[in-house]
Amino acid sequence: MSTHKLSGLVAATYTPFHADGSLALSQVGPMVEHLIESGNRGLYVCGSTGEGVSLTTDERCEVAQAYVHAADGRVPVFVQVGHNSIAEAKRLAAHAQEIGADAVSATCPSYFKVNDQAALLETIKAIASAAPSLPFYYYHIPVLTGSSIDIVSFMNAAGDAIPNLFGLKYTDTKLHEFQQCLEIGDGRYDVVWGSDEMMLGALATGAKAAIGSTYNVIAPTYLKLIEAFNAHRIEDAQARQREAIELIRVLGQYPFHSAMKELLRLMGHDFGTCRLPQRGLTSQEAQELQQKLQSVECLANLVANVRRD
Template structure:
């Protein structure tokens, strides 16, 4: 299991919803085909992008089933099972293993904050034990969980307590910590980058895989960025990262995930809006966003 590695671009998938906020699982198949057609090499389900924390456990199981079925073994499916209730998280992990997911991942509890490395290891050991046959990635996203625990001691101590711990989904901007985790114990851990607008910096520190929201709408752009970096054409890689930054800055003029879902609809994949408290863009906002994206050439180079 320690040899399990992710590679290239993994899309943090959106959860399709109807106008009333209920699941629209019929759209999972078209979304997966769109993503695979754009070149992504994995699916990260029910994370922040997929509104995992806004879904009931029953919904999360249904979404997991739908993505595993739609992927049909063509790419790895990683299921995010984190929950404020560790027992619920453990049960979600067990379900993911039962239905054929390839790996699990989890945020830490975020209402009662995890304040120590030991507390984080204990919590994640409980979750990961629900799916002992699947690789486990801790999802480090301090801006949402409020947990700023150093990932180096977590990995060092965690590997002794969590037999299926293989790495991290690292969604922070501390490249020095990311590099240290990546190089720890001769590269033992699979540390996957999670900030799309800083992918080039992560590649320079050794990243082999990245999980992100904007790979839903612009995976070919990032694939060209990776290709330019691997060829040593840093000028072109910086230019392409600059386009990514410009795209994300434009989308961030609106509530980000509702805006991303609106862009998917512009590309022919209707996944609805988001559940409250995020909601969805108004028709006027969506039209304004489309105009701004057209003005930066997004639909030509994305």
């Protein structure tokens, strides 16, 4: 099992669909090339961005395999296997190990809310045990799972119970809690930041790596942010974060992931739209979004191949 901690950007990948809603896996290869060329150092597959919970188990296996094949060992591939059925989550984890993924990650179940630490521990232990040779990252995203478990307490307790627990994908906004997670066991865990619009604060708190949706389109902006922060050019770093927030605010005026897929289409990556219960953009919304994107500074400067059609 790898013990190498992450650094830099990990793109939370999108799942491509045809117009009829079926998987369009031929789009994966060109997208992976774009992600690597733009500076991403890892891929996080079938998470919230990738609509993992909206796919069948078989589809999730197909998507994971497509990304592992396209990456071809050049960057690590993390497969998110969380499911309301623990049996299905275990099946997905075992498949990820079988196809050569580099790590497995999982949310907790979300229909029956997990608000008991012992229950969460047993749940995650069961999922992680299905891929024992891979590092396991717990995916903490309470806004979607509804779990009220104290994550610091959970990570402290889980280390001895889950042999391959290696890290945490922290998608929340509590920088003080994130810092506590980083400090558990003198830095025992690979704690990865998950809120794009707060990267600068996370860097100041100690983040070394981040997983996010907008790294699909403006990774160079974030790389300049990181470079500026490391060089103590704080005003420059603030400007780069401001540019990212500007894009996120524009996209947030619409169903976010469908808006991101429209931006990907403009960049030449036709990933279709999102599955229900997320809705797609209307034709009017798509036109409005295209117009607004023309004034987003980080796109004008760094994503020069966006088509204005």
